Amino acid sequence: MTDSKKNVLVRLWFWFWQPNGRFAFGAIFIAGGIAGVIFWGGFNTFMEYTNTMTFCTSCHEMKAFPFEEYKKTAHYKNAAGVRVICSDCHVPKDWTRKLVRKIQATNELFHWVLGTIDTREKYEAKRLELAEHVWASMKASDSRECRNCHSYEAMDFHKQTRRARTKMQSGLKEGKTCIDCHKGVAHRLPEDYEDEDD
Ligand code: HEC
Ligand code: HEC
Ligand code: HEC
Ligand code: HEC
Incomplete structure (x- = not known):
């Protein structure tokens, strides 16, 4: 020194x-x-x-893309006036898991720059693959995001249709999870998808 x-x-x-x-x-x-x-x-x-609908739909916006389809579903508009937005289903609430999901989303930024799903044709061509990512992660988490709002304990089975009541009570007991039976609750199902559950 x-x-x-x-x-x-x-x-x-x-x-x-x-x-x-x-x-x-x-x-x-x-x-x-x-x-x-x-x-x-x-x-x-x-x-x-980055959890607001404005943010998500800044990329996922146009017709035939998830936004227009979702606007026709009960999660967008219902008698009770409860709106379920993109992040309610697609982003975990827990802070650490949320951060992990946001980091994974940099892949979306990359594909947005590439324009991977920026036309209807491209979107439909990739829809099954994208939907499969979502199904796999929901299955792995036992449909955690659905259960943030819907809980088996809180369901009044007497108020449900007979089909809902019997299918859900037996299905959940057999270890099935919400997404096994409720695909396409917010978007149109991919054309090339074949349903085996339900
Ligand atoms: C910068 C633009 C952009 C923003 C903002 C954006 N996305 Fe995406 N998203 C994309 C692109 C592009 C893809 C396709 C990725 C691919 O091809 O692998 C995608 C794919 C997805 C998928 C398919 C799942 C998967 O793992 O492949 C979901 C679900 C999704 N986005 C939900 C959301 C939600 C919810 C938000 C808001 C919290 C959001 N996105 C914000 C561009 C964006
Ligand atoms: C933020 C809360 C919230 C989340 C998260 C949520 N839902 Fe819902 N769900 C609702 C509300 C509110 C309704 C409308 C109830 C009504 O019709 O009055 C609803 C309705 C439904 C219905 C009946 C109407 C229909 O579209 O068939 C099903 C089935 C359903 N949800 C399944 C799911 C599944 C599966 C998930 C996870 C992928 C999920 N929900 C995530 C709040 C939520
Ligand atoms: C084994 C399949 C199966 C499983 C697992 C399952 N459901 Fe269902 N669910 C059904 C069927 C079938 C209906 C009746 C739908 C119809 O009649 O169109 C239904 C109806 C519903 C409804 C509408 C009830 C009404 O009467 O308005 C909601 C909400 C719902 N399910 C949420 C869930 C959630 C949340 C989970 C996970 C905790 C779940 N379901 C697990 C098969 C299942
Ligand atoms: C009620 C829960 C729910 C809401 C709300 C929701 N999604 Fe989804 N999303 C799903 C499920 C479940 C899938 C898996 C495919 C399926 O079952 O339709 C999915 C699939 C997707 C995909 C993959 C491609 C496809 O079409 O299957 C994208 C992209 C996506 N969602 C974006 C969004 C955006 C953007 C919003 C808000 C405008 C949104 N989602 C709102 C539950 C939801």
């Missing part, structure tokens, strides 16, 4: 141990903390924004 560097260090050392030096240090520390909180808040605001 050169002498001048040593001098600087020595002076800093003494400055720090002066009462006003320590005060300045404390101030820097607190300012850093506040900046951290603001950054953290900004980050979470960004996470919230």
Whole structure:
């Protein structure tokens, strides 16, 4: 170390141990903390924004793409006036899982730049593959996002149709999960898909 560097260090050392030096240090520390909180808040605001329907439909917008189909379903409009948006079904609520899903979504950004699904033809050609990703992840999570709203315990089976009542009670007991029987609740099913459950 050169002498001048040593001098600087020595002076800093003494400055720090002066009462006003320590005060300045404390101030820097607190300012850093506040900046951290603001950054953290900004980050979470960004996470919230990327969960809005406006954000999702900025890419998934046009006719024949998921948005128009979803607008015809009970999850968009129903007697009770409860709207279920894209992220309710496609993004986990839990913070860590949400972050993981957002990181995976950079793949979507990449394919958006490439224009992989930007025409109706391209979308239909890839729909089965994309739907299969969604089904696989819902099966793996035991339809966790559906269950955030619908729970077996809260279902009034007497108010359901006989078909719903018998199918669901036996199906769930056999270890089936919601998505095994309820594909296509928000979008048209892929043309090349053959249904075996139900
Ligand atoms: C930057 C544009 C863009 C945004 C914003 C966007 N997506 Fe996508 N999304 C895409 C593209 C492109 C694909 C096709 C990816 C591929 O071909 O592998 C896709 C695929 C999907 C799939 C298919 C699943 C899969 O794993 O392959 C789902 C579900 C989906 N998006 C839901 C959403 C939801 C929900 C939001 C909002 C939280 C959203 N997207 C926001 C461009 C976008
Ligand atoms: C944010 C809450 C929420 C989430 C998440 C949710 N639903 Fe729903 N679901 C509702 C509401 C509200 C209705 C409409 C009830 C009514 O008709 O009054 C509904 C209706 C339904 C219906 C009956 C109408 C129809 O479209 O056939 C089925 C079946 C259903 N949901 C299955 C699912 C499945 C499967 C998932 C997961 C992929 C899911 N829901 C996710 C709230 C939710
Ligand atoms: C074994 C297949 C099966 C499983 C598993 C299953 N369902 Fe169903 N569900 C049905 C059938 C069949 C109906 C009646 C649909 C009809 O008649 O069109 C139904 C009806 C419904 C309805 C509408 C009830 C009404 O009377 O309005 C909702 C909501 C629903 N299911 C949600 C779920 C959820 C959430 C899960 C997971 C916890 C689930 N189902 C698991 C087969 C199943
Ligand atoms: C009620 C739950 C629910 C809501 C709300 C919902 N989705 Fe989906 N989404 C699914 C399920 C389940 C699949 C798997 C395919 C199927 O069963 O239709 C899927 C599939 C997809 C796919 C794959 C391609 C396809 O058409 O199957 C994309 C892309 C997608 N959703 C985007 C969106 C966007 C964007 C929104 C909001 C405008 C949205 N979803 C709203 C449940 C939902």
